[in-house]
Amino acid sequence: MRVDQHLQGAYTGHESMHGARKVDLSVTSNKQKEIALAAVKLFEQKGYHATSVQDIADEVGLQKGSLYHYIHSKEDLLLQIAHEAITQFNEQLERILAEKDLSAREKLVRAIRNHLTVSISNLQTTTVLLREAFSLGENQHRVIQELTDKYLDLWTQILEEGKARGEFRIDHPKLAALAILGACNWVYRWYKTSGELGAEEVARVFSDIFLDGVTAR
Amino acid sequence: MRVDQHLQGAYTGHESMHGARKVDLSVTSNKQKEIALAAVKLFEQKGYHATSVQDIADEVGLQKGSLYHYIHSKEDLLLQIAHEAITQFNEQLERILAEKDLSAREKLVRAIRNHLTVSISNLQTTTVLLREAFSLGENQHRVIQELTDKYLDLWTQILEEGKARGEFRIDHPKLAALAILGACNWVYRWYKTSGELGAEEVARVFSDIFLDGVTAR
Amino acid sequence: MRVDQHLQGAYTGHESMHGARKVDLSVTSNKQKEIALAAVKLFEQKGYHATSVQDIADEVGLQKGSLYHYIHSKEDLLLQIAHEAITQFNEQLERILAEKDLSAREKLVRAIRNHLTVSISNLQTTTVLLREAFSLGENQHRVIQELTDKYLDLWTQILEEGKARGEFRIDHPKLAALAILGACNWVYRWYKTSGELGAEEVARVFSDIFLDGVTAR
Amino acid sequence: MRVDQHLQGAYTGHESMHGARKVDLSVTSNKQKEIALAAVKLFEQKGYHATSVQDIADEVGLQKGSLYHYIHSKEDLLLQIAHEAITQFNEQLERILAEKDLSAREKLVRAIRNHLTVSISNLQTTTVLLREAFSLGENQHRVIQELTDKYLDLWTQILEEGKARGEFRIDHPKLAALAILGACNWVYRWYKTSGELGAEEVARVFSDIFLDGVTAR
DNA sequence: GATGAATGAGGCTTCATTCAT
DNA sequence: GATGAATGAAGCCTCATTCAT
Numbered sequence: 011m012r013v014d015q016h017l018q019g020a021y022t023g024h025e026s027m028h029g030a031r032k033v034d035l036s037v038t039s040n041k042q043k044e045i046a047l048a049a050v051k052l053f054e055q056k057g058y059h060a061t062s063v064q065d066i067a068d069e070v071g072l073q074k075g076s077l078y079h080y081i082h083s084k085e086d087l088l089l090q091i092a093h094e095a096i097t098q099f100n101e102q103l104e105r106i107l108a109e110k111d112l113s114a115r116e117k118l119v120r121a122i123r124n125h126l127t128v129s130i131s132n133l134q135t136t137t138v139l140l141r142e143a144f145s146l147g148e149n150q151h152r153v154i155q156e157l158t159d160k161y162l163d164l165w166t167q168i169l170e171e172g173k174a175r176g177e178f179r180i181d182h183p184k185l186a187a188l189a190i191l192g193a194c195n196w197v198y199r200w201y202k203t204s205g206e207l208g209a210e211e212v213a214r215v216f217s218d219i220f221l222d223g224v225t226a227r
Numbered sequence: 228m229r230v231d232q233h234l235q236g237a238y239t240g241h242e243s244m245h246g247a248r249k250v251d252l253s254v255t256s257n258k259q260k261e262i263a264l265a266a267v268k269l270f271e272q273k274g275y276h277a278t279s280v281q282d283i284a285d286e287v288g289l290q291k292g293s294l295y296h297y298i299h300s301k302e303d304l305l306l307q308i309a310h311e312a313i314t315q316f317n318e319q320l321e322r323i324l325a326e327k328d329l330s331a332r333e334k335l336v337r338a339i340r341n342h343l344t345v346s347i348s349n350l351q352t353t354t355v356l357l358r359e360a361f362s363l364g365e366n367q368h369r370v371i372q373e374l375t376d377k378y379l380d381l382w383t384q385i386l387e388e389g390k391a392r393g394e395f396r397i398d399h400p401k402l403a404a405l406a407i408l409g410a411c412n413w414v415y416r417w418y419k420t421s422g423e424l425g426a427e428e429v430a431r432v433f434s435d436i437f438l439d440g441v442t443a444r
Numbered sequence: 445m446r447v448d449q450h451l452q453g454a455y456t457g458h459e460s461m462h463g464a465r466k467v468d469l470s471v472t473s474n475k476q477k478e479i480a481l482a483a484v485k486l487f488e489q490k491g492y493h494a495t496s497v498q499d500i501a502d503e504v505g506l507q508k509g510s511l512y513h514y515i516h517s518k519e520d521l522l523l524q525i526a527h528e529a530i531t532q533f534n535e536q537l538e539r540i541l542a543e544k545d546l547s548a549r550e551k552l553v554r555a556i557r558n559h560l561t562v563s564i565s566n567l568q569t570t571t572v573l574l575r576e577a578f579s580l581g582e583n584q585h586r587v588i589q590e591l592t593d594k595y596l597d598l599w600t601q602i603l604e605e606g607k608a609r610g611e612f613r614i615d616h617p618k619l620a621a622l623a624i625l626g627a628c629n630w631v632y633r634w635y636k637t638s639g640e641l642g643a644e645e646v647a648r649v650f651s652d653i654f655l656d657g658v659t660a661r
Numbered sequence: 662m663r664v665d666q667h668l669q670g671a672y673t674g675h676e677s678m679h680g681a682r683k684v685d686l687s688v689t690s691n692k693q694k695e696i697a698l699a700a701v702k703l704f705e706q707k708g709y710h711a712t713s714v715q716d717i718a719d720e721v722g723l724q725k726g727s728l729y730h731y732i733h734s735k736e737d738l739l740l741q742i743a744h745e746a747i748t749q750f751n752e753q754l755e756r757i758l759a760e761k762d763l764s765a766r767e768k769l770v771r772a773i774r775n776h777l778t779v780s781i782s783n784l785q786t787t788t789v790l791l792r793e794a795f796s797l798g799e800n801q802h803r804v805i806q807e808l809t810d811k812y813l814d815l816w817t818q819i820l821e822e823g824k825a826r827g828e829f830r831i832d833h834p835k836l837a838a839l840a841i842l843g844a845c846n847w848v849y850r851w852y853k854t855s856g857e858l859g860a861e862e863v864a865r866v867f868s869d870i871f872l873d874g875v876t877a878r
Numbered sequence: 879g880a881t882g883a884a885t886g887a888g889g890c891t892t893c894a895t896t897c898a899t
Numbered sequence: 900g901a902t903g904a905a906t907g908a909a910g911c912c913t914c915a916t917t918c919a920t
Contacts, residue, residue, distance in 0.1 A: 041883085057361060059276040063911060075913075076884050084911070115442065144274060144358065162417075172441070179443035185424075185432045186441060188417055189410040196409025200379075207402075215402045223440035224389070224403060225332065226396035280894060292896080293901050301894065475904085491795060493710040497890060509892080510905050518890070549876065578708060578792065596851075606875070613877035619858075619866045620875060626847025627840040634813075634839055641836075649836045657874035658823070658837060659766065660830035714915060726917080727880050735915065 042080045044070050049087050054134040058088055058142040088142060089150045095139035096157040098128060103164045114172030115221065118190075121168060122220070123213040125194045130201055130209040137198045165191050190220050259297045261287050266304050271351040275305055275359040305359060306367045312356035313374040315345060320381045331389030332438065335407075338385055339437070340430040342411045347418055347426040354415045382408050407437050476514045478504050483521050488568040492522055492576040522576060523584045529573035530591040532562060537598045548606030549655065552624075555602060556654070557647040559628045564635055564643040571632045599625050624654050693731045695721050700738050705785040709739055709793040739793060740801045746790035747808040749779060754815045765823030766872065769841075772819055773871070774864040776845045781852055781860040788849045816842050841871050 048069035052061040063084050067074045081087045106112075106120045129136045143154045165187040172178030180186045193216060201207070265286035269278040280301050284291045298304045323329075323337045346353045360371045382404040389395030397403045410433060418424075482503035486495040497518050501508045515521045540546075540554050563570045577588045599621040606612030614620045627650060635641070699720035703712040714735050718725045732738045757763075757771050780787045794805045816838040823829035831837045844867060852858075 059362070062909080064909095072883095073885055074911085075886065078912070079883060118441070141358075141361065145276070169441070176443055178441045180432075180436075180441055182432050185429065186436055188413065189433055189436050192411070192413025192416070193406040193409040195413060196405065199409070200405055212402065215397075215399050216406055219397075219403060219406050219437065219440070221440045221442045223436070223438045224335070224386070224395045224397055225438045226393055279892080290902050291894085292903060295895070296900060493796070496888080498888095506904095507906055508890085509907065512891070512893095513904060552875070575795065579710070603875070610877055612875045614866075614870070614875055616866055619863065620870055622847065622851055623844040623867055623870050626845070626850070627843040630839065630843025630846060633843070646836065649831075649833050650840055653831075653837055653840050653871065653874070655874045655876050657870065657872045658769070658820070658829045658831055659872045660827055713913080724881050725915085726882060729916070730879060 039080070041070075045077065045080050046087065046091060050091055050134050050138055053088065053091070053138045053142055058138075058145045085145075085147060085150060088138070089146060089153065091135060092139045092143045092146070092154045093157070095132065095135045096154060096161065098132075099125065100157060100161050100164070102128060103161065107164055107167060114168055114175055114177045117168045118172065118221070119213075119217045121165060122190070122194060122217050123210070125191075126197060126213045126216065127209045129194065129197055130203075130212070133198060133201060133203060140195055140198055162187060162191060190216075193220075256297070258287075262289075262294065262297050263304065263308060267308055267351050267355055270305065270308070270355045270359055275355075275362045302363060302367060305355070306363060306370065308352060309356045309360045309363070309371045310374070312349070312352045313371060313378065315349075316342065317374060317378050317381065319345060320378065324381055324384060331385055331392055331394045334385045335389065335438070336430075336434045338382060339407070339411060339434050340427070342408075343414060343430045343433065344426045346411065346414055347420075347429070350415060350418060350420060357412055357415055379404060379408060407433075410437075473514070475504075479511065479514050480521065480525060484525055484568045484572055487522065487525070487572045487576055492572075492579045519580060519584060522572070523580060523587065525569060526573045526577045526580070526588045527591070529566070529569045530588060530595065532566075533559065534591060534595050534598070536562060537595065541598055541601060548602055548609055548611045551602045552606065552655070553647075553651045555599065556624070556628060556651050557644070559625075560631060560647045560650065561643045563628065563631055564637075564646070567632060567635060567637060574629055574632055596621060596625060624650075627654075690731070692721075696728065696731050697738065697742060701742055701785050701789055704739065704742070704789045704793055709789075709796045736797060736801060739789070740797060740804065742786060743790045743794045743797070743805045744808070746783070746786045747805060747812065749783075750776065751808060751812050751815065753779060754812065758815055758818060765819055765826055765828045768819045769823065769872070770864075770868045772816060773841070773845060773868050774861070776842075777848060777864045777867065778860045780845065780848055781854075781863070784849060784852060784854060791846055791849055813838060813842060841867075844871075 045066065049061070049066050052065050052069060055061075056065075063077060064074050066084075066087075067077050070077075081090075102124050103121055106117055106124060109117070112120075139154075143151060143158075146154065162184075166184045169178060169180060169183035169186045173180055173183055178186075197212070201212075262283065265283050266278070269282050269286060272278075273282070280294060281291050283301075283304075284294050287294075319341050320338055323334055323341060326334070329337075356371075360368060360375075363371065379401075383401045386395060386397060386400035386403045386407075390397055390400055395403075414429070418429075479500065483495070483500050486499050486503060489495075490499075497511060498508050500518075500521075501511050504511075536558050537555055540551055540558060543551070546554075573588075577585060577592075580588065596618075600618045603612060603614060603617035603620045607614055607617055612620075631646070635646075696717065699717050700712070703716050703720060706712075707716070714728060715725050717735075717738075718728050721728075753775050754772055757768055757775060760768070763771075790805075794802060794809075797805065813835075817835045820829060820831060820834035820837045820841075824831055824834055829837075848863070852863075
């Protein structure tokens, strides 16, 4: 799904912005990627609002005006970044959900591991998604919100499945999903890449807690 | 603790800014409270950056210039709000930790319940604290960060205590604290006041999950 | 009638832009008048597009940003100017039409004289109205267009009246109105204030031509 | 007459711009014509300033950069259009003036008919000439202005001739010319192609008015 | 002839803050 | 205490034009 299907008249950023006669192959030019990366870096470091278009231009070694060959607007840039990030989360989780012969428990473990792995290996992007998407205008924000809601739904499905199969003993699957997802999403707030903790380790600890709780037996 | 003890030369906002003859009694005038409330409301609704000083002035029925009789700067206003919010969390949790004759398990339950109660009954303020504090300049942000770090420490203490007493079976008390606190902090992202779920209910579900996990036995 | 009644959310420029709690007395502050005059002068000399907000600010000795205490936007400034201009034309012509005991012939003569007098004594404003209004955005332009259409209607009424009374021998009152009004509107294109020709003289010549034609008898 | 005879060093647009080996035969390539047509259409619809070079490129299916193989500058394009338009008016009127054995009255009738016919059948071009030429820079504008002045002279000659021959009873031939030409030039402001009124009809009505006036006898 | 990347100047507007009244 | 005029810096974006490929 392309971002602009949700938007009125926004450029896609996936096709050449000038002429727009080329077929959309979701080809993102190198320069576009470079710009997106620069933006991610800066948005993560300084925040969306504190990052000026000039900053981004400087980072990629272009004139401010030249940036606009590749982006539609600063806001659109943020949208692209957030969209790609949440999409990756969604796609991966869908893949896990689609697997047959997997217990709900196992799905949950994998969901946690997957989320943390993706989250931590793309920490900057995840940070931008979770911290800056709110800076989007209403319409653009809605796009991300919907995808984010869907992500929650997928988690909820796992918990409902576990409940239905008798694997999980929970009253509110959705609330449980919110607890787990909340804990996972919070990671961008404290995880430092430099740290000694790997995503795998965090995932193991989180899984243990969410599956069996903290209580000694 | 006063905010400005962490800052170099910032006005406090707690003492009369003009004349400075009054003793600092942390007296906040009605107007100041009114302004802070307006700011909380607007910061929560539109975000800190999207809220102009004019917006705040309009909300309290003052002219932009008149606001500056009561606040030092827009940023300071945000700092006050965030500071007060995190301080409340800290104070309450300290009170819980200080209670004698309470099992770690019970302390954890209370900590969760307390956090969710405060969080949900001051949803706007909590949102501003958790979502907008990042917009503070470096120095001001550090103030909040330190208090926030301290809050995490308090949670960690509970978990360490539980581990030491053999109540909790955990390898990484801090990581456990981060999981639990993350889940709790995430609440501002999805909780709707209008909803049918009370803070108590959420607290119960969360406690169950964190204490005993999701697995059926 | 106030301009903004036709517009969605445009500031009026007639009331204080800040606070907007004052009653609208169509009070235009001196500064606002000064700015409007400067804009008229510059728009007439260089054209709307070639005039920058900076130019206007320079002309009134204000900083660019300070202008925005008095105007809503550059376009709004143009709208105000054009609106006031066409309104004056309309009001005067309505007054002429309303007079009893006046032959159509006499009304036409007065309409011509009035138009030329107003036009020539406010040559800059008239020029802006007739030459630059097209630079307005669609919505704003429509406002002016409607008033302009109304002005044509008033002229047409005179000619229809003359026809009905047997004073005028014309098949297409509206076409006649367009001819006469066109000739009168064209004046801003060639009239030079410095010239020796007074508005009265031009009016006399025009009246003669339109009433009796050019043919010798 | 070539446009650039009036300009210092401007490219003509009539000769091949690259290589300049070709003789100037006022050869306008198909592409150039296509571009000019696109420009006329857009300038008429949106105005010169609101039309970007990109718009024109889009209209002809070229890249922005490629346009510059055919035009010297956006402004030059406008100049060409306006120049061609006013030249046509001039040439036709000169032809009428040159006819022997024609009364002044008949010349005037033909001048009016000719102007309206040309004007209405090239309504877009005429609109651009009369509405947008002012957007030209000083030097370029002067070129058009001179041709325009000349056009007025031609009209004036008709009226002077009529006066000299006793056909017309007018004091100010030039003023009369301005009245008549003004009315005729105004046509682009109200004429709608879709309308039921043909140029011939308008011409008849206008001629009647200017020759015999509006008064019933 | 065509492309499209790149330029760089300039445009309009917003806004937190100050200060004289 | 209150006002509102003024500031000035900064921000995002547009666009005509050039030029290497």
